[in-house]
Amino acid sequence: MGSMGFFDSLFSSKRPEGARDVTFTLDQAGHTYEDGNIGLKPTSLTITPESKRVAVIGLNGSGKTTLLQLLDGALAATSGSVRVDADGVAYDPSAKRDLKRIESMIGRVRREEIPNSYYKADSIREAIDEPLKKHKVPESERQAIIGNLFAHFDLAAVARESASALDSEKRHLLAIASALSFSPAAIVADEPTKGLDEVASAHVAKALFSYDKQVVFATHDTELITRAEYAIDRTLVVDDHQVVFDGGPHEAVAFYTDLIRAKYEAAKA
Numbered sequence: 001m002g003s004m005g006f007f008d009s010l011f012s013s014k015r016p017e018g019a020r021d022v023t024f025t026l027d028q029a030g031h032t033y034e035d036g037n038i039g040l041k042p043t044s045l046t047i048t049p050e051s052k053r054v055a056v057i058g059l060n061g062s063g064k065t066t067l068l069q070l071l072d073g074a075l076a077a078t079s080g081s082v083r084v085d086a087d088g089v090a091y092d093p094s095a096k097r098d099l100k101r102i103e104s105m106i107g108r109v110r111r112e113e114i115p116n117s118y119y120k121a122d123s124i125r126e127a128i129d130e131p132l133k134k135h136k137v138p139e140s141e142r143q144a145i146i147g148n149l150f151a152h153f154d155l156a157a158v159a160r161e162s163a164s165a166l167d168s169e170k171r172h173l174l175a176i177a178s179a180l181s182f183s184p185a186a187i188v189a190d191e192p193t194k195g196l197d198e199v200a201s202a203h204v205a206k207a208l209f210s211y212d213k214q215v216v217f218a219t220h221d222t223e224l225i226t227r228a229e230y231a232i233d234r235t236l237v238v239d240d241h242q243v244v245f246d247g248g249p250h251e252a253v254a255f256y257t258d259l260i261r262a263k264y265e266a267a268k269a
């Protein structure tokens with residue numbers, strides 16, 4: 001049992017209902033934005049906990065973010081339906097009460113990295129502590145949670161710094177630690193290594209994937225997803241607002257490379 005077991009045991013008194021993992025199901029689920037832009041065409045797929053790490057790749061504007069936000073409940077499906085199953089219960093994000101549960105079960109790592117409120121806190125330790133306090137997590141648990149997250153994500157040395165003093169790598173690490181602070185069953189991360197150089201990107205990926213948690217993430221880094229140490233189980237290729245490939249990371253990258261080549265040739269012709 002890795003660090004997840006420990007964190008979950010910290011929460012066990014507080015949240016006996018805490019799910020360990022989730023299954024996402026899209027049934028012809030799609031999203032069209034209010035201005036008529038298509039984010040994702042009707043899509044059917046299931047992501048079970050057996051696929052512990054699922055990557056989503058695709059060109060800019062192909063629909064990756066839209067897909068992730070349908071999975072984590074941030075966006076409502078405008079067609080079809082989304083379901084999140086946890087501990088034998090099916091949650092429907094279009095029902096307000098279920099959405100609240102989904103929000104507590106799925107940690108979100110966003111493009112904008114850390115929440116704005118983090119910049120207002122005196123230190124990043126306080127920034128993470130504040131929401132836990134609000135949820136009445138006892139002090140000793142809060143200390144253990146933050147201490148362990150900061151140790152795992154290499155943030156202990158900067159715990160008393162303000163968010164604005166962090167470099168980009170540390171900000172990305174903090175964003176992931178933040179998403180994990182309530183011990184979610186799964187993490188949905190939108191480009192968790194976005195904008196980082198190779199070294200920083202490897203640090204962040206290593207920290208994220210050595211943490212024993214189900215992760216669905218979007219990336220433009222095709223090298224990252226094929227690296228054996230990260231053990232990516234499944235990769236979805238999104239193009240033109242639909243999932244056009246679903247399989248292993250190596251096959252997905254080969255498919256994606258051909259797709260890009262074909263587009264490039266078509267643009268040249």
Ligand SMILES: Nc1ncnc2c1ncn2[C@@H]1O[C@H](COP(=O)(O)OP(=O)(O)OP(=O)(O)O)[C@@H](O)[C@H]1O
Pocket residue numbers: 033034035037038039040058059060061062063064065066067
């Ligand atoms: N808030 C929005 N309002 C209108 N259209 C949007 C909005 N967000 C995204 N879109 C459109 O939906 C489509 C899919 O966008 P999405 O952000 O899901 O793609 P992406 O694959 O994540 O792209 P990128 O890699 O550039 O972030 C694009 O055509 C985009 O312009």
